[in-house]
Amino acid sequence: MSKFKLTTLTLVLAGLCKAAGATPIYLNHENISVSLGSSMAAEPFSNRSTADSLASIIDAPSAEAIETHAQNTHVWINGGNLELDFDFGMEYNLTTLHFWNYFGEGYDVDNIDFNFFDSAHNLVGSLLNVMPALGSTALSAEDYALSFPSNVQYVNAVISGDNGQVDFNNIGFTGELSSSVPEPGSLALFGLGLAGFALSRKKKST
Ligand SMILES: [Ca+2]
Ligand SMILES: [Ca+2]
Structure with missing residues (x-):
């Protein structure tokens, strides 16, 4: 195999692996979970149960989704902070955080401290005083x-309001899987690429 062909094949392979790993994924109830942080009482929400409230925090279908403020879409803490723990199930390279705040100063969220951890619970980043x-x-x-x-x-x-009120509709994250496992589609494409490569080699050698 010539040096040029090897380089081409390597470039194609690298491109495929990169494409498979770099697909941005919106993280919501379909692929992550959220629970109350250790500082919280079991049922801290004023309008609904903890189970319903937590489900409502990660139910936006996309980062661009528009949600109307209603009893079954938002969460509300009356007189305290809200601490949440998100679990993505696997590691992601996060690119964007999305937050749907309440529309009036009397109930909205005024400050959030985010801390980010890897699968071994090591701190890998912070976004404080948002x-x-x-x-x-x-x-x-x-x-x-x-x-x-x-x-x-x-x-x-840790989510708080200046007046002790915490009210918002959703939190979401966009990221790419940290480990780039080639998807079946990419593997099939790679197979086709190999077949094409073999064919072109055969053609040129005759
Ligand atoms: Ca919601
Ligand atoms: Ca406020």
Whole structure:
């Protein structure tokens, strides 16, 4: 095999692996879970059960989703902070954080401290003193670019309001899987590429 062909094949392979690993994924109830942090009482929410409230935090279908503020879409703490622990199930290289805040100063979230951990629970990054903008009645997310690198499986968030009120609709994350496992589609493409490569070799040798 010539040096040129080997280089071409290596480039194709690298491209395929990169494409498979670099697909941005929106993380919500379909692929992550969220629970109350260790500082919380069992049923801290004023409007609904903990189970219903936690489900509502990660139920946005996409980062661009618009959600109307209603009893069954938002969460509310009256007189205290909300601490949450997110578990992604595996490590992601996060790129963006999305937050759907309440629309009035009397109940909205005024500060959030995020800490990010890898699968071994080592701290890999922080986003502290996030002061989200007010939402609107038909809420879209405010996006925060995350500059630290990678390998996040767990996120701890402490969410508070200046007046002891915490009210918001959703938290979401966008990231790429940290370990780039080639997907079946990419493997098939690679197989086709190999076949094509073998064919071209055969053609040229005759
Ligand atoms: Ca919601
Ligand atoms: Ca406020």
